[in-house]
Amino acid sequence: MNLDAWLSPEVSLDQCIKCNICVSYCPVAEVTDLFPGPKYAGPQAQRFRMAEQPTPDLSVDYCSGCRVCNEVCPNDVSIMEMNAKARAALVAEKGIPLRNRLLGRNELLGKVGSYAPHLANFALHNPISRIAADALFGIAKEAPLPRWSTTGTFVDWWEKHYPHRRISDKKVVYFHGCATMYYEPFIGVAAVLVLEHMGYELIVPPQNCCGLPLLSNGEFKAAGKLYDNNLRKLGPLATEGYDIVGTSTSCTLTLKEEAPHLLGRHDETAEALTHAVWDIFEWIREHEDELPRDFVSIEMVIPYHPPCQYRAHRVGRPAMDVLELIPGVEVHESRARCCGIAGTYGYKKEKYDIAMKVGEELFSFILAEEEHHHTEYNACDSETCRWQIEHGAGQDSRHPIEILAAAYGLYDLETRTAKTA
Amino acid sequence: MTELLVIGAGLTGLMAAIAAARQGARTRIIATGMGSLLWTPGTIGVLGYLPGEDEPVQSPFDALDALRQRRPRHPFALLDAQTLRQSLDAFRELVQSLGLPYRGAEDGRNLLLPSPVGAPRPVFLAPAGQVDGHMGRPEPYLIVGFQALRDFYPTLIAENLTKLGLKARAEFLPIDLITRRRDFSPIDLARELDAADLSRLTNALKRVAKPGERIGLPAILGLKRHAAILATLREALDAPIFEIPTLPPSAPGMRLAEALRAHFELDLRGRMDLGLRAIDFRAENGKVAWVSTRASARPVRHWAQRFLLATGGILGGGIVGDPTGQVEEVIFHLPLNDAPQDRKQWFHRDFMGPTGHRIFLGGVRVNEAFQPVDAEGGVAYENLWAAGGLLADSDPIAERSLEGVAIATAFRAVQRMSEVTP
Numbered sequence: 045m046n047l048d049a050w051l052s053p054e055v056s057l058d059q060c061i062k063c064n065i066c067v068s069y070c071p072v073a074e075v076t077d078l079f080p081g082p083k084y085a086g087p088q089a090q091r092f093r094m095a096e097q098p099t100p101d102l103s104v105d106y107c108s109g110c111r112v113c114n115e116v117c118p119n120d121v122s123i124m125e126m127n128a129k130a131r132a133a134l135v136a137e138k139g140i141p142l143r144n145r146l147l148g149r150n151e152l153l154g155k156v157g158s159y160a161p162h163l164a165n166f167a168l169h170n171p172i173s174r175i176a177a178d179a180l181f182g183i184a185k186e187a188p189l190p191r192w193s194t195t196g197t198f199v200d201w202w203e204k205h206y207p208h209r210r211i212s213d214k215k216v217v218y219f220h221g222c223a224t225m226y227y228e229p230f231i232g233v234a235a236v237l238v239l240e241h242m243g244y245e246l247i248v249p250p251q252n253c254c255g256l257p258l259l260s261n262g263e264f265k266a267a268g269k270l271y272d273n274n275l276r277k278l279g280p281l282a283t284e285g286y287d288i289v290g291t292s293t294s295c296t297l298t299l300k301e302e303a304p305h306l307l308g309r310h311d312e313t314a315e316a317l318t319h320a321v322w323d324i325f326e327w328i329r330e331h332e333d334e335l336p337r338d339f340v341s342i343e344m345v346i347p348y349h350p351p352c353q354y355r356a357h358r359v360g361r362p363a364m365d366v367l368e369l370i371p372g373v374e375v376h377e378s379r380a381r382c383c384g385i386a387g388t389y390g391y392k393k394e395k396y397d398i399a400m401k402v403g404e405e406l407f408s409f410i411l412a413e414e415e416h417h418h419t420e421y422n423a424c425d426s427e428t429c430r431w432q433i434e435h436g437a438g439q440d441s442r443h444p445i446e447i448l449a450a451a452y453g454l455y456d457l458e459t460r461t462a463k464t465a
Numbered sequence: 466m467t468e469l470l471v472i473g474a475g476l477t478g479l480m481a482a483i484a485a486a487r488q489g490a491r492t493r494i495i496a497t498g499m500g501s502l503l504w505t506p507g508t509i510g511v512l513g514y515l516p517g518e519d520e521p522v523q524s525p526f527d528a529l530d531a532l533r534q535r536r537p538r539h540p541f542a543l544l545d546a547q548t549l550r551q552s553l554d555a556f557r558e559l560v561q562s563l564g565l566p567y568r569g570a571e572d573g574r575n576l577l578l579p580s581p582v583g584a585p586r587p588v589f590l591a592p593a594g595q596v597d598g599h600m601g602r603p604e605p606y607l608i609v610g611f612q613a614l615r616d617f618y619p620t621l622i623a624e625n626l627t628k629l630g631l632k633a634r635a636e637f638l639p640i641d642l643i644t645r646r647r648d649f650s651p652i653d654l655a656r657e658l659d660a661a662d663l664s665r666l667t668n669a670l671k672r673v674a675k676p677g678e679r680i681g682l683p684a685i686l687g688l689k690r691h692a693a694i695l696a697t698l699r700e701a702l703d704a705p706i707f708e709i710p711t712l713p714p715s716a717p718g719m720r721l722a723e724a725l726r727a728h729f730e731l732d733l734r735g736r737m738d739l740g741l742r743a744i745d746f747r748a749e750n751g752k753v754a755w756v757s758t759r760a761s762a763r764p765v766r767h768w769a770q771r772f773l774l775a776t777g778g779i780l781g782g783g784i785v786g787d788p789t790g791q792v793e794e795v796i797f798h799l800p801l802n803d804a805p806q807d808r809k810q811w812f813h814r815d816f817m818g819p820t821g822h823r824i825f826l827g828g829v830r831v832n833e834a835f836q837p838v839d840a841e842g843g844v845a846y847e848n849l850w851a852a853g854g855l856l857a858d859s860d861p862i863a864e865r866s867l868e869g870v871a872i873a874t875a876f877r878a879v880q881r882m883s884e885v886t887p
Contacts, residue, residue, distance in 0.1 A: 063714070064650060065503050065714060067650055074656065115498065118501060358765070
């Protein structure tokens with residue numbers, strides 16, 4: 045019997061037995077009355093959502109998309125996907141606020157800022173601008189917005205590295221995403237160092253934003269353009285059989301599944317792309333036998349928070365699996381549901397407080413770890429989550445790939461730069 | 466490599482994983498979602514009703530022989546009474562050590578606890594917070610509900626208790642003693658009480674309680690601070706206080722699930738991954754090599770030396786029916802004994818009759834080592850065990866044996882698997 049046919053979001057609502065396990069674990073419904081909980085906004089409201097008719101319930105906009113509901117649902121109902129589609133319908137009806145258009149255009153913002161990053165950082169981060177952005181656009185003035193890299197973009201670094209890159213028969217494609225490109229090029233540096241140390245030659249093809257910020261703000265049409273562009277650029281590599289790894293759990297998820305599902309792209313190239321894309325730790329775990337064991341001596345406790353996107357990847361917690369292979373490294377999982385930021389959710393003025401309350405269980409875990417184990421860093425695979433953790437708990441956060449690169453002695457965790465041999 | 470992969474995160478899966486991890490095995494749990502413990506009242510039934518009988522069982526251990534006679538292949542017939550007792554003792558010791566004590570009647574008889582509508586529920590072990598609801602106790606009942614709390618009607622409960630010949634009355638208290646939220650579930654209320662100063666609630670209870678009464682409240686007395694809240698109320702009111710389970714979501718079920726999970730993950734360094742629905746497997750040379758789970762781009766393969774199937778029956782999701790009425794075990798497609806095989810067999814004249822429904826009685830048949838057997842009776846896979854609700858020849862809902870079967874068969878399966886080297 046083909047269960048998958050039953051489990052498209054629309055059909056899977058019939059699997060819902062209204063047991064309320066999702067409501068019991070929903071971190072958003074726990075802290076606000078504005079979101080009634082996944083069961084009500086999802087399978088229950090879904091019965092009243094008809095094509096061509098107005099959306100009956102606006103509260104679905106308060107779903108952060110963390111997918112705790114999907115994870116705990118014993119009946120495999122695609123609750124969050126139902127909500128995402130309902131939000132898109134809402135956007136189609138009501139129009140998109142300028143703020144959400146801005147937040148959806150992460151790549152454009154990144155590119156513009158990178159021409160004059162010092163100026164851009166000043167322009168964005170000075171208190172007056174933040175108050176103005178709060179009042180004019182509804183971008184919460186306290187929210188942890190990123191800073192542009194002042195040492196060049198990732199591709200600037202890659203071009204310098206290119207002549208010295210490892211040449212090998214084993215090749216793998218790297219998808220850096222916008223955050224690594226414009227804000228955190230060092231994440232890409234760490235990824236390149238580790239993958240080359242594993243004996244691979246890197247291919248960094250032209251690429252653009254995966255489209256997730258637009259998707260999560262309900263702008264499906266604009267997101268479709270970005271996805272199709274990537275399909276043109278990456279599709280041929282995927283069809284040739286190259287694996288494409290990414291360090292941003294949200295970008296890899298979008299390329300793999302979110303974009304083709306939500307946008308309805310199911311042709312052969314899209315299928316090939318889906319199957320070619322891996323989250324970097326999912327890929328490393330799969331290639332565990334190629335992982336060198338020449339770790340330098342490193343003694344550390346790492347409080348680790350698996351980002352919500354892993355719930356959608358449904359690959360378990362691969363970064364934990366890999367980090368636990370490093371002698372001397374003790375990984376303590378947060379067991380917290382969500383940091384609260386949920387992509388661009390926590391940037392929004394009306395949602396900032398909710399996001400901070402949701403993140404509270406994670407922040408207090410990080411602080412307790414710091415107190416008991418004198419930890420200097422915590423780790424999380426997703427960039428916006430790291431920024432939120434740093435904002436909420438006041439401790440530096442690192443991508444697990446940085447930890448792994450440091451464990452090989454290739455990378456300095458403090459300065460976030462490659463160590464020269 | 467994982468030494469034991471447990472599939473399923475209900476009481477069976479958690480107890481089996483804990484037992485194996487305590488023996489030092491690298492153990493991992495995968496499951497579609499949180500297990501069905503959150504649907505249950507958190508009590509441990511061992512045997513509440515014999516098949517076909519309307520009167521509850523007084524003492525489960527005295528009724529085991531009668532059960533085995535009527536259901537010779539019942540999971541309890543595959544293990545001896547001593548093993549059953551050992552497994553229940555192990556459970557009690559475990560939850561006691563986790564700060565979530567369970568008690569039973571001193572004489573080994575079932576407790577009779579009020580259900581959410583005030584009907585008698587035969588239960589062998591109950592959380593310490595529920596035992597004072599036992600119908601064998603002399604104190605009259607005061608059932609206290611809260612206005613606007615859905616699905617908990619103290620008047621109905623008191624009325625049904627009175628019909629059973631017990632002395633009972635009901636009171637309503639305003640909900641703002643606990644929360645000012647617009648909408649709430651019992652779990653929300655429990656969280657509010659975790660953080661609350663209890664004096665307003667205790668004062669309100671003092672005003673309605675009469676001396677000598679015992680006070681029954683909906684099961685909302687905290688999640689993390691449950692024991693402390695219970696103690697505070699008991700001391701302040703100087704009366705027996707007990708919880709009556711609510712409709713799902715169930716705070717007592719969540720307390721148990723979360724306590725067991727935390728013990729497994731934190732104390733035993735086990736791994737539990739949810740949101741992973743097992744869809745396929747590979748067998749080589751008569752052994753299961755891996756089980757795969759549905760994922761975003763490509764299924765994830767979970768390799769292990771041993772596998773324990775604890776996916777539950779039709780309610781837990783280990784057995785599914787399709788629209789034609791056919792049923793199957795979802796991962797290994799093991800033969801199902803006695804389950805309905807077409808739509809007609811799903812229907813019966815006697816709705817809720819004492820014989821129960823075939824879909825609950827049917828299931829996976831195992832040998833005495835709790836290894837699934839094929840149609841010819843041979844071991845299906847050398848390194849596969851099964852336990853809990855998906856086992857054949859027991860109707861855990863009608864028998865009120867669901868949790869007892871889970872605990873005993875998980876215990877026995879792990880015991881038997883550790884007798885053989887992988």
